[in-house]
Amino acid sequence: MKTEQEKEQTIIMSGNYAAAWGAKCSKVKVVSAYPITPQTTVVEKLSEFVDNKELDANYIRVESEHSVMAALVGSSMTGARSFSATSGQGLLYMTEMLHWVSSSRLPIVTTIASRGIAPPWNIWADYTDILSIRDCGWIIQFASTHQEIFDSILMAYKIAENSEINLPYFIVYGGFIQSHTSKPVRIPPQKLIDDFLPQPPKDGWGHINLDPDKPITHGNLVMPEQEYLDFRFLMQDAMIKSKETIKKTINGFNTKFGRNYNGLVEEYCCEDADVVVIAYGALAEQNKIAVDQMRAKGCKAGSLKLRYIRPFPTEELLELFNGKVEVIGVVDRGTAFGNPTGGPISTEVMSLLFRAKRKVKALPCIWGIGGRNVTVDDQVGLYEKLLRIKNKNEYPTDETCQHGTVWMGLKIGV
């Protein structure tokens, strides 16, 4: 008979529990987190694991998210695998320490159950929280299924702890629908996981190790003529290099655990597509159904899901633009007020059109803000808009299209 350690189990669990299970199976040594809706059940489950001795970790309770990350800076500097989870306002409150983590090159993994930013209060899926801190030096990956949340945590530690990379890592999923609904999640045998993700070296990360017997000072003042600029360049260099590490790690994971994850993007029917919608998160997953419906009507539609936005999948997008696509729809579930498109990622994606070898038309769009429902019909509607641009060069003129961007679902009266 197989022992507990050798068995694969399938458990029906919420997206949040999948995150807690991911941390447990990664054998994290330190957890610090402050409860915030809709992340709360992640940390409740983790404290339960620690309390039941199913997880041999220190759970550090603190008074705020800022202190959460400060606590993990300390724990990670000793070489302890460290985990947190947060959402919305909590993530924003953490912001200063996020820079401390990335600039100290600490491989901390944190999951985000994204929610709308207050005021007015909103606790439903909206990625404005993570998007507004997208430039703080963390790797940012979206997980659009429960299984992907769990699996991604195992891969995240492997990528972040790679001594060439040493960057912290966010795994992001939508608040409420994804965090609170339940689905089956396959938990591989712990032995197999330990084999894929061994414990970090006892003497800490190569670049820093807090040890009272060998005192060091870190975070000292660095003068303008010294290497501050060069250390900042090293972070960009690590981000770019992480693309290869990410792809290798995903391939290794797929082979070992029988999964089928893509690299920085996931393409669906893009090879021969005339019109492609580029999006991220669970709505990008749902968008595949709209593609199927368009294909059934004989339209060459495709869907490209951004799995990562940091590092940015520049090469993958250029490959798409240099291929057959004629019109892209670029969708944000988040806002960046005053940006050329009103959404941060559509602006970034469209900036790459300039580097493409051929002309590709684009329509930026914003959907699902504050958890607003986006149906497959809505997504089919977006493809129809793209087809009008392709066939007649007709850009939308209705009132949901403001300042050149489609605000899907904007209330405009009758």
Added chain:
Amino acid sequence: MEKSNNQPAISTGYSSWRELPHIPVSIPCKGSIGETGKWRTFRPVLDAEACIKCGICYLYCPDGVILYQDDAVPEIDYTYCKGCGICVTVCPKKALEMVQEQQ
């Protein structure tokens, strides 16, 4: 400012970003940021008569520049004392006083 001999490890020996470690880390050493005594406009002056050798000033000095051993009047290392005046504030016997540098 003149540079002290005790430079932090980071500022020596790197001519290219390729040689740099991930982050700057330095080994704690005396005066690693230079001779901070040159920052001073007021200096703490100790009245040995009034001092009861309690060591409170030594505990509070943020720069660790007060040398103190039990039963002896403390000594201040003026090469690195930056003149913040905290020792003067915490002394229970008012045995310390801030005096303007020129005087």
